[in-house]
Amino acid sequence: MRKAFKLFIPIILIITVITTILNCKTEEKKPVENIKNEDSQKIEPNSTNLNVSLLLDLSDRINPTKYPNNAMEFFQRDVGYIKSVSEVFLEHLSAKKVRQANEKIELFFEPSPSNPEINTLSNKLKYPIIKDNLSLDLLNDIENTYSKNPIEIYELAIKDDNYVGSDTWRFFKNKVSDYCLQEGHRNILVILTDGYIYHKDTQLKEGNRSSYLTPQEIRKNKLNSSNWGEKMVNEDYGFVKIDVDLSDLEILVLGINPDPKNVYEEDVIYEYWGKWFKEMNVKRFAIKQADLPSNMDKIIREFILDPV
Template sequence: MEYYLRDVEYIKSVSEAFYSHLQRKKVRQMNDKMQVFFDPEPRNQNINKISENLRFNVSRNNASLELLDLIKESYATEPQKIYELAIKDNKYVGSDTWRFVKTKVKDFCIEDNYRNILVILTDGYIYHKDNHIEQNNQTTYLTPQDIRKFKLNSNKWDERMSSENYGFIPAVDNLEKLEILVLGINPDKKNDFEEDVIRRYWSDWFNNMKVGRYEIKTASLPSNMDKIIKDFIKNQ
């Protein structure tokens, strides 16, 4: 199964969890939001237009069965269009996850008196052509080539990471009000320890930024991931 199609199904599972959450609430209690973010923002205006169609704010003033059905239908169809447009565009510059957390996550993803959940779709690596910051052995990026360069591809990887302080540079602090679900980790099969290294990078990063709650999941078939995604969103 193409990995972008897995992402599409993961997004669908997230939207279904949001839909179920709204169904359980009384109308007078509704004040819920869901949307999609990209970093960097796509230059393709068609992608931007579709992403706008995935921005929903459901309140007691606009809640209706029609709106809930629109949310469900939009998230079932629109994300695949975004991926197909991006593939057709064929101008991959990377995804600047680190910069998004640094400059946008507090403004876009955290509000008082809300339960704030951020779902990150990633293969586990972070790369953007314009973001290559290094501070000692900590970086804003990670690729399979970097893991080999840092000599984290042997059974001594854990000891080396700890003693040499390898990891992501903390982007911000005080993310106690944010829950993060990372989906789609897809380690390079050439290194038996690749997945362990990736997980350590992400978990250390989240711990250093004091993320309130997080889970990091390896890529799997959407049918296997559906319950995991919905349980994370359902449970607190």
């Protein structure tokens, strides 16, 4: 028995050494499907498929001459928000197994800019991701493109100095269902806007409902006093209703920048948008005032990665 026991010990040692070597080699080659990000623990194990859309307001709100800001220009804030959205999207992707991949991220305007160069840059920001094309190279390409193209888009729009307004109402009427909803996905629309909507070709009026919202309209409707809330309810102020069901869409509105001359302006803007979203049965929404991208990053991250 003692002799057999002496032979048994070296065999165990040999097996242990071989197992250790094999494990080390396995760890050296980490396939894409197992790549994880340390900050992604909150993502569900089955990794819900994301369909993320960004809607940019390229109206004169981004004009640094007309609306300068010492802390950070508003177009630069937009670029920071877009970067945060893309980083969270990539974080979500890196936590998925390749065979589960079926995601999308893309960017829209309404109306489309007349500058073809802007449209070319925006088309490059549309990424459908499936298991057949998901790779580290694709992740790097998304990161690089979303780091450089948005700032170029804003700089071109400012250089053109041709601000045609923002037709967000028409986007919701005609395009949001086709562009932003995909079956079997968690659909998220991020809107970058100051909260005002105006386009010369879309000025509908139905009673006290309108397809637009401007500081002038708020003052005209006398929604600049402490009874603004009661007035909005009793006299039915708001955006013209749209017959669309968005019960499978989550919306995050960033960049609200109310006219400082009216202390109630922000509240009125929030009520217009919130009432409109509720009437369209939006699944979940959040509306946030303009802030530095470093402060907004947490809000963006939580909205996308922590569904309720």
